Amino acid sequence: MAYITGVGLVNVDRHYGKSVRKLAFEASTAALDSSMVESIDFIVVASSLSYLQEPQLDLASYIASSMGFRGVRSIAVESGEASGLAAVMTAKSLVDSGLASRVLVVGVDKLSDNPSWRVYRDLSMLYDSESDAFYTIGLGGVAGLLMRLYMEVYKVDRHTLAYWPALMHSNAKANPYAMLRFAITPEKVLEAPPVAEPLTLLDTFPLGDGAAAIVVEGKARGDAMAEIVAVESSTGYQSVALSDDPLRIESLEVAYGRLVERVDAMDVDVVELHDSFTITGILELEALRLAERGKAAEAVAHGNFSIGGEGPVVNPSGGLKARGHPIGATGVYQVAEVALQLAGEFPGLKVEGARGGLAVSVNAMGSSSYVAYLKAVG
Amino acid sequence: MHRYRLIAYKCKSCGRAHYPPANACPYCGSRDLGEIELPRVGRILSYSIVYTTPFEDKDRSPVVIGLVDLGVARLIAEIVDVKPEDVRIDDRVEAVFRRISVDGDTGLIVYGIKFRPVRTR
Numbered sequence: 001m002a003y004i005t006g007v008g009l010v011n012v013d014r015h016y017g018k019s020v021r022k023l024a025f026e027a028s029t030a031a032l033d034s035s036m037v038e039s040i041d042f043i044v045v046a047s048s049l050s051y052l053q054e055p056q057l058d059l060a061s062y063i064a065s066s067m068g069f070r071g072v073r074s075i076a077v078e079s080g081e082a083s084g085l086a087a088v089m090t091a092k093s094l095v096d097s098g099l100a101s102r103v104l105v106v107g108v109d110k111l112s113d114n115p116s117w118r119v120y121r122d123l124s125m126l127y128d129s130e131s132d133a134f135y136t137i138g139l140g141g142v143a144g145l146l147m148r149l150y151m152e153v154y155k156v157d158r159h160t161l162a163y164w165p166a167l168m169h170s171n172a173k174a175n176p177y178a179m180l181r182f183a184i185t186p187e188k189v190l191e192a193p194p195v196a197e198p199l200t201l202l203d204t205f206p207l208g209d210g211a212a213a214i215v216v217e218g219k220a221r222g223d224a225m226a227e228i229v230a231v232e233s234s235t236g237y238q239s240v241a242l243s244d245d246p247l248r249i250e251s252l253e254v255a256y257g258r259l260v261e262r263v264d265a266m267d268v269d270v271v272e273l274h275d276s277f278t279i280t281g282i283l284e285l286e287a288l289r290l291a292e293r294g295k296a297a298e299a300v301a302h303g304n305f306s307i308g309g310e311g312p313v314v315n316p317s318g319g320l321k322a323r324g325h326p327i328g329a330t331g332v333y334q335v336a337e338v339a340l341q342l343a344g345e346f347p348g349l350k351v352e353g354a355r356g357g358l359a360v361s362v363n364a365m366g367s368s369s370y371v372a373y374l375k376a377v378g
Numbered sequence: 379m380h381r382y383r384l385i386a387y388k389c390k391s392c393g394r395a396h397y398p399p400a401n402a403c404p405y406c407g408s409r410d411l412g413e414i415e416l417p418r419v420g421r422i423l424s425y426s427i428v429y430t431t432p433f434e435d436k437d438r439s440p441v442v443i444g445l446v447d448l449g450v451a452r453l454i455a456e457i458v459d460v461k462p463e464d465v466r467i468d469d470r471v472e473a474v475f476r477r478i479s480v481d482g483d484t485g486l487i488v489y490g491i492k493f494r495p496v497r498t499r
Contacts, residue, residue: 116430118432120431131398131454132454135443135455135456135492136432136456137428137454138429138432138441140428141426141428142443143426144443145425145443146424147426148467149424149445152424152467193429194427194429195429195430196426196428196429197429197440198426238400241452242396246445
C-alpha cells in the first residue's frame with residue numbers, strides 16, 4: 001500500500017533567478033510541511049532536460065545533500081517526458097517492497113534559461129535518435145504530421161481541434177500553479193504563429209520551469225490525501241512510422257489495460273493527462289476509451305470533460321498546455337494535482353466529490369506510457 | 379550504412395520489414411533478420427511544416443517532415459525540393475541523397491536519404 005501524505009508545488013513559470021536545486025528545494029519543503037514530517041528514508045528525483053542544461057549528473061544525490069538530507073538513500077529517474085510518473089512508480093515499489101517507509105519524490109526541470117533553439121534541439125532528443133530525430137523534427141514535427149493525419153482520416157477540421165487548448169486555458173485560470181492563466185478562444189489558436197503545421201503555438205505547451213514533490217508512505221495515516229492504488233506502464237514503438245495505425249498510442253492502451261486488470265473497482269472522476277500537443281491529448285482520450293476513435297475532438301468541442309460536462313473532468317489544472325510542462329517534473333505535478341482533488345484541497349477548479357482519478361504520462365508520441373490510479377482515503 | 383541506401387530488415391519469422399534496421403523485429407521480437415533494399419518511390423501519408431528548428435538549421439526553416447509509405451515499410455524523413463505550401467497528402471516522392479547536418483566549418487558532415495516529389499505540380 002502506498003499513500004500520498006503531502007504535496008508541494010512550485011508555480012510553473014520562468015524562474016530565471018532560481019536553480020534546479022532551489023526549485024526542487026521549494027517543492028520538497030512544501031511537500032514535507034504539508035505531510036508534517038521532517039525525515040525521509042529515500043528520495044527519488046525525476047528530471048530529464050536538466051542533465052543536458054544544468055549540466056549535472058547524479059542529480060538525486062546533489063539535490064538530497066543540498067537540502068540537508070546527506071546520508072539519505074537516493075535515485076534519479078529519467079524516462080523523458082514520462083520521468084515524473086516513472087519516479088512515482090519507483091517510489092510506490094520502494095514502499096510496497098518494504099525497502100523504504102517514507103519516500104520523497106521530487107520532479108524538477110528548467111526550460112527557460114536557455115535559448116529556444118537549444119530547447120527545441122534538446123526536446124527532439126525525446127524522439128528516437130536513430131529514426132525520427134535524425135531529421136529536423138524540432139519541437140512538434142511528429143505531432144504536427146499526426147494531427148494532419150487525424151484530420152484527414154477522421155474528417156475533423158482544424159477548428160474542432162482548437163477547442164482543446166481553449167478548454168485547457170479556461171481550466172488554468174483558477175490554478176495558482178499554472179503558467180498561462182488567461183482564456184483563449186478556438187479562433188485565437190488558429191491565428192497563432194505556426195510551430196509545426198497544422199500545429200500552432202497555442203497547440204503546444206509553454207517553455208517554463210517547475211518543480212513538484214509528493215511524500216509517499218507505506219503505512220496508512222488517517223490524514224493521508226490519497227492512495228496510489230496502482231501504476232502501470234508499457235513501452236511502445238520507437239517511431240510512429242512503425243505502427244500500422246499511428247493514430248493509436250498503443251503503449252498507453254497496453255498500460256491502461258494492465259491497470260484496469262489490476263484494479264477491482266475503478267472510479268474515474270478526474271484525469272490529468274499528457275497533452276504535450278493538442279493531438280496528443282486527443283489521442284490519449286481515445287486510448288483511455290473516454291471517447292470513440294476519431295471522436296474525441298468533437299466530444300471536447302461539445303463540452304465533454306469540462307466541469308459539468310459529460311465524462312470525467314480532464315485536466316482541471318489546465319494540463320501541459322496551460323499549467324505548463326517542465327518535462328521531468330510534469331508527472332509529479334499530475335499525481336499531486338489528482339491527490340489534491342481527491343482530498344478536496346485543489347486550489348483551482350475543484351472536481352467535487354471525486355473518489356478516484358488517473359494521471360497519464362507519455363513520452364514523445366508513445367515510446368513509453370505510464371498511468372497511475374489514485375483513490376480517495378476514507 | 380542503411381541511411382545511404384535505404385537498407386531495411388525483413389523478419390524471417392513474421393515476414394514484416396522495418397526501417398531503420400533494429401536489433402530485433404519490432405513486431406514479433408525475433409532476431410532472425412535479413413537485409414532488404416526498400417523501394418525508392420513511395421507516397422506521403424502525412425506531413426508537417428516545422429518552424430521550431432534548432433540553431434544549426436535556422437536558415438533552412440521551415441522544414442517539411444513527412445511520413446512516407448514505401449509499401450513494405452514506412453519512415454519519417456524530410457521532404458525537399460518543393461515549396462512547403464505545395465506539399466499534399468498522397469504525393470508521390472522519391473529518395474534522394476542529401477546533406478543532413480554540418481558541424482561547423484571543420485566538423486562532420488552527415489549525409490542521408492531525403493525525399494522529393496516525383497513530378498512537379
